[in-house]
Amino acid sequence: MTVKTVKSLNIDIKHLSRVEGHGDIRIRVEDGKLAECTWAVVETPRFFEVMFKGLSIEMAPILAARICGICSISHALASARAIERALKIEIPGPASMIRLLAKHAETLQSHSLHLFFLVAPDFLNVPSMIPIMHTNPQVAETAVKIKWFANRAADLLVGRSTHPIGIKIGGLTQIPRKMQLKELAKDLDATIPYLWKTLDLFKGFKMPDFVRETELVSLRGVNRYPFIGGDLISSDGVRKEEDEYRSMTNEYIVDFSNSKLTRLSRESFAVGALARFNNNYDLLHPKAKEAAEGLNLRPGVHNPYFYNLAQLVECFHVMYESKELLLELIDLDTSKFSIHYKVRRCEGIGAVEAPRGILYHYHRISDEGKIEKADCVIPTNQNNGNIYYDLHKLVNELIVQGMEGKEIERLSQMLVRAYDPCISCSVH
Amino acid sequence: MKYLGITLERPKIGVFDFTGCEGCQLQIANKEEDLKDLFDLVEIVNFREISSDRREDYEIAFIDGCITTDSEVARLKKIRKQAGILVAMGACACLGGVNNLRSRFSLSDVIREVYDRHHINTGPVRKVADVVHVDIELPGCPISKPEFEWLVRHLVLGIEPQFPKYPVCVECKQRLNSCVLDMGLMCLGPVTRAGCNAVCPRNRLGCWGCRGPSEEANFESLIEILREKGFTEEHIAERVKFFNAFSGVLNSDR
Numbered sequence: 001m002t003v004k005t006v007k008s009l010n011i012d013i014k015h016l017s018r019v020e021g022h023g024d025i026r027i028r029v030e031d032g033k034l035a036e037c038t039w040a041v042v043e044t045p046r047f048f049e050v051m052f053k054g055l056s057i058e059m060a061p062i063l064a065a066r067i068c069g070i071c072s073i074s075h076a077l078a079s080a081r082a083i084e085r086a087l088k089i090e091i092p093g094p095a096s097m098i099r100l101l102a103k104h105a106e107t108l109q110s111h112s113l114h115l116f117f118l119v120a121p122d123f124l125n126v127p128s129m130i131p132i133m134h135t136n137p138q139v140a141e142t143a144v145k146i147k148w149f150a151n152r153a154a155d156l157l158v159g160r161s162t163h164p165i166g167i168k169i170g171g172l173t174q175i176p177r178k179m180q181l182k183e184l185a186k187d188l189d190a191t192i193p194y195l196w197k198t199l200d201l202f203k204g205f206k207m208p209d210f211v212r213e214t215e216l217v218s219l220r221g222v223n224r225y226p227f228i229g230g231d232l233i234s235s236d237g238v239r240k241e242e243d244e245y246r247s248m249t250n251e252y253i254v255d256f257s258n259s260k261l262t263r264l265s266r267e268s269f270a271v272g273a274l275a276r277f278n279n280n281y282d283l284l285h286p287k288a289k290e291a292a293e294g295l296n297l298r299p300g301v302h303n304p305y306f307y308n309l310a311q312l313v314e315c316f317h318v319m320y321e322s323k324e325l326l327l328e329l330i331d332l333d334t335s336k337f338s339i340h341y342k343v344r345r346c347e348g349i350g351a352v353e354a355p356r357g358i359l360y361h362y363h364r365i366s367d368e369g370k371i372e373k374a375d376c377v378i379p380t381n382q383n384n385g386n387i388y389y390d391l392h393k394l395v396n397e398l399i400v401q402g403m404e405g406k407e408i409e410r411l412s413q414m415l416v417r418a419y420d421p422c423i424s425c426s427v428h
Numbered sequence: 429m430k431y432l433g434i435t436l437e438r439p440k441i442g443v444f445d446f447t448g449c450e451g452c453q454l455q456i457a458n459k460e461e462d463l464k465d466l467f468d469l470v471e472i473v474n475f476r477e478i479s480s481d482r483r484e485d486y487e488i489a490f491i492d493g494c495i496t497t498d499s500e501v502a503r504l505k506k507i508r509k510q511a512g513i514l515v516a517m518g519a520c521a522c523l524g525g526v527n528n529l530r531s532r533f534s535l536s537d538v539i540r541e542v543y544d545r546h547h548i549n550t551g552p553v554r555k556v557a558d559v560v561h562v563d564i565e566l567p568g569c570p571i572s573k574p575e576f577e578w579l580v581r582h583l584v585l586g587i588e589p590q591f592p593k594y595p596v597c598v599e600c601k602q603r604l605n606s607c608v609l610d611m612g613l614m615c616l617g618p619v620t621r622a623g624c625n626a627v628c629p630r631n632r633l634g635c636w637g638c639r640g641p642s643e644e645a646n647f648e649s650l651i652e653i654l655r656e657k658g659f660t661e662e663h664i665a666e667r668v669k670f671f672n673a674f675s676g677v678l679n680s681d682r
Binding site: 014017018019020021044045047048049050051053054055056059062063066067068069070089109113117118121127128129130133140144145147148151158159161162163164165168173174231253258352424425 | 446447448449450451452453454455457458460461463464467472475476477478479480481482496498500506509525526527529530532533535538539541542543544548549550569570627628630631632633636663666670
């Protein structure tokens, strides 16, 4: 048998395309050995932790949203939750239901953007979604219908999908009318067939074969698949309370990246759809489980390319659960959607499952109701280390297989893309 | 391509991101209903967030984000050289946006707070017009989807876009919204440039001024009204400065 190990290779991808934000992949092989393999986050920092300082707490969720154009609802929710937990405020039931629905809208919009616009072109061998609009109009139509519904839901529930308007400390600025909720439920019904079409599409995409067993960290749901608040768990058996987020993330700084990295029981861990799926499979909606079976996706998977599939399964979950939440809300007295609060010196943490994984916001508040200190730990922060180690293992395996440079480049890009990194967010 | 009997060229468009959240670009990808029509109207030759195609022959450049590093300055200047029309897109590009909130502290303090003693390449927050000539400013945080489309139609037809000169307050009244100022909320709608269809007051949040000042805005009068309603100087200042849209307006700035 001849071994066709790759002797030398130089891959230098500046500002990887079809991801949010700026990251570079550098791979160098010399004498058949991996000399360099980096996932470098070169995004310029914005220093949000500093921006928060001295602001009135009412401004915090509005500023937090600006951390990310894609998951701004998650940021607003985590920031509001941190302050509400600090002040020991319990928001009215209908407000938490609307918040969860808005969260679901964001998950659907973010996952569908990723699956169709960022991932599908790799499997259809095109540079972007734009040619697909002509070559596979039915795929484009499916993408557009799902995204349209997700954005329409966010617009109705919290005013806007990017930089929401309706989330305020103590609840919501207003609540949709019953009539509007009924119309949204109808639109939801009309969108569900497109999800099943998406499932058929992704059944036809063969995910690359690669496994690196890693620690998976997520919230742990109580009765429900987790999205807002709860205990923190890892697949290595760690369980902590929301307040202990620092010892769950252990941020550290490296030279090659403007994003801080994190670790828990091993050199790296991963968060996001695959971690949630593995840690909370039992809590998925039956229809989501059905979708998972259709994709041959079972808990215990450690192939990072399966992030794509886990996201699709979550689209099913959020759609079907949204339907139930809407029907429940329509029968509920929704007149109380916000409560008054008094400020005092305190501190609090809010953890939320953003589309790409656990997001933490911490705020310390002064007696005058000003933010004294803020801290944010971002999902992609937590994934960047795992991507780095995955990339090493993947490239080493491909070198030994004697894979062509072009193919190594393609699979490396697809690996990073599978995590759906939100790089601006991770540098914040 | 023909439109209303007129032969049109499909302008080549590039979308470029700098220091920001990329939410304005996302507004473009979120134009679901007419995304295909939009992409048929122009030729997208460079849009890293959604495409691996990267051509350098763009005629119109949309710039998302503010400018904070020397390498960004160099990249922006290169884009300016190529683009016939350069559009600053969103509050970060037009005003520096919320990024300016860090300018209240010294750069070394800013870096130390987040990265301790680690070296980080960053500089002061600059809006796009601080670095290169800007032809058109498309305001908002984020930009409004309909307004983006409206602008593209103008660019394709070669008509100079006329942005509203009147304030958000006018649009808000047109939508028959209850006045949030009357409801006791702070609102900068009376002095902020319209075009957003008063989306924040519509959703029971006062305007935060993300689109910058309207023409002939009467700041003194609004501030007087806010004082009468019991808002403190500090509270007013905090709101006015949030997006860096009204520098020099407050007495404390002068």
